[in-house]
Amino acid sequence: MNSEMDATFVYLIVFLLTIVSYSFWKLDHKRGSAGSRSNKLPPGSMGWPYIGETLQLYSQDPNVFFLTKQKRYGEIFKTHILGCPCIMLASPEAARFVLMTQAHLFKPTYPKSKERLIGPSALFFHQGDYHAMLRKLVQNSLSLEKIRNLVVDIDSLAASVLDSWNGGRVMNTFNEMRRFSFEVGVLMIFGHLDALYTEELKKNYWILDKGYNSYPTSIPGTPFKKAILARKRLAQILSKVICERREKKLLDNDFLGCLLNSKDEKGEILNDDQIADNIIGVFFAAKDTTASVMTWIVKYLHDNPKLLEAVKAEQLLVQKSNDQGKQPLSWSQTRNSMPLSHKVVLESLRMASIISFTFREAVADVEYKGFLIPKGWKVLPLFRNIHHNPEFFSDPQKFDPSRFEVAPKPNTFIPFGIGVHACPGNELAKLEMLILIHNLVTKFRWEVMGSQNGVQYGPFPVPMHGLPARFWKKESTS
Numbered sequence: 001m002n003s004e005m006d007a008t009f010v011y012l013i014v015f016l017l018t019i020v021s022y023s024f025w026k027l028d029h030k031r032g033s034a035g036s037r038s039n040k041l042p043p044g045s046m047g048w049p050y051i052g053e054t055l056q057l058y059s060q061d062p063n064v065f066f067l068t069k070q071k072r073y074g075e076i077f078k079t080h081i082l083g084c085p086c087i088m089l090a091s092p093e094a095a096r097f098v099l100m101t102q103a104h105l106f107k108p109t110y111p112k113s114k115e116r117l118i119g120p121s122a123l124f125f126h127q128g129d130y131h132a133m134l135r136k137l138v139q140n141s142l143s144l145e146k147i148r149n150l151v152v153d154i155d156s157l158a159a160s161v162l163d164s165w166n167g168g169r170v171m172n173t174f175n176e177m178r179r180f181s182f183e184v185g186v187l188m189i190f191g192h193l194d195a196l197y198t199e200e201l202k203k204n205y206w207i208l209d210k211g212y213n214s215y216p217t218s219i220p221g222t223p224f225k226k227a228i229l230a231r232k233r234l235a236q237i238l239s240k241v242i243c244e245r246r247e248k249k250l251l252d253n254d255f256l257g258c259l260l261n262s263k264d265e266k267g268e269i270l271n272d273d274q275i276a277d278n279i280i281g282v283f284f285a286a287k288d289t290t291a292s293v294m295t296w297i298v299k300y301l302h303d304n305p306k307l308l309e310a311v312k313a314e315q316l317l318v319q320k321s322n323d324q325g326k327q328p329l330s331w332s333q334t335r336n337s338m339p340l341s342h343k344v345v346l347e348s349l350r351m352a353s354i355i356s357f358t359f360r361e362a363v364a365d366v367e368y369k370g371f372l373i374p375k376g377w378k379v380l381p382l383f384r385n386i387h388h389n390p391e392f393f394s395d396p397q398k399f400d401p402s403r404f405e406v407a408p409k410p411n412t413f414i415p416f417g418i419g420v421h422a423c424p425g426n427e428l429a430k431l432e433m434l435i436l437i438h439n440l441v442t443k444f445r446w447e448v449m450g451s452q453n454g455v456q457y458g459p460f461p462v463p464m465h466g467l468p469a470r471f472w473k474k475e476s477t478s
Ligand code: HEM
Pocket: 123, 124, 125, 135, 138, 142, 188, 281, 282, 285, 286, 287, 289, 290, 293, 354, 355, 358, 359, 415, 416, 417, 418, 420, 421, 422, 423, 424, 425, 426, 428, 429
């Protein structure tokens, strides 16, 4: 293009954008001013047509974007991101309204490409009877009675993953934590799975993971296409595992056992696709979430040497009462003998708020505090804004586990969500973190490498470059 054509092209684009912006503004304005107060949209700005404020969101730390908006417009505001008009809600009452008391008016919503990769029958895409039936199964497999039996195995998994870090090589802490949380996922889903199957699942799950946040396209060789192919292979592997279980008539008590034995009121069982979608769904929900928080724990302990010493003292006492670690860790120790470590876990969940918000879609026009939430708009309760509000957590940027000596006010601490879709894996996640802390502080010392303050999103926030660190096993554990 020559420069004259360039200029014409730019004018044309500006002209078109102005026309479309004006129509958007008119539509918004009409909605905002029509009729009663309940037809008023919340304050906020919708940005450019189509792209809305997506560029503003991604050109800075997303948390700064949300906090700036909250400061300017208050606890409820509108915006337009990722092609969707959205209402953001930054108060505990609003989160309760959307996720609990009026949850039937807000359905879960995910892009179709993500549904394809995980599997459309996974529970978190659903509402109503199917969701309730699956949720019972998942909750049963993750109940305290079930997970207490996993302590010894999780403890030996943590010990063996940590042993592989020994020697002072630079490790990507986040990737290592993903390895650990994947193995815990395998344990919870399949019990003791054949090592060959575990390797195949891991290999393909990793490819799926890489494609999850890539641009959805069917062009061969792209991360998304590779992920789709890996997803097919995962279904085949799972089908073999399911077939073997059925042939051997094993009535195991793990998650797969629960899925295989389940029957709804009409006596119908789950088919293989439904089982596979839910297994991959649980892996997806469990792995990077827990791994991100564990990576933050390593960083927070490293950055707070006094706290680390106190946590170490607590955990060395536990180790001592286990005959210097010769006896396995017990469930009751994880519940009763680690009060400080438990507060470190809670404070890490608050501080890192790795799930900054969740998405719902309004299924009808809804009125909230005199504002209209229009049908079809996305609704985002902002967990991180709530966790970082000084009204609920004084000096919110300070890592201070002692704040959890007093229980937080209702709905102000919701790292696992609330309501019908709240995380059924929260107790397992906390158990995993406590066991990791026990093994890490009693047996290792570590050093974090390079610049320590950046954050990367993938999509959960983790310390920059996955927190490169060196680990050394201590000579004596006493
Ligand atoms: C630190 C780790 C974790 C965090 C922060 C976390 C957080 C969450 C949150 C906020 C939700 C609700 C999302 C919403 O309402 O839209 C959720 C749902 C879910 N989580 Fe977790 N989670 C973690 C670990 C786990 C683990 C270990 C498992 C399983 C082993 C798990 C399984 C699930 C499932 C299946 C759902 C969907 C529930 C439903 O839709 O009914 N999560 N998680």
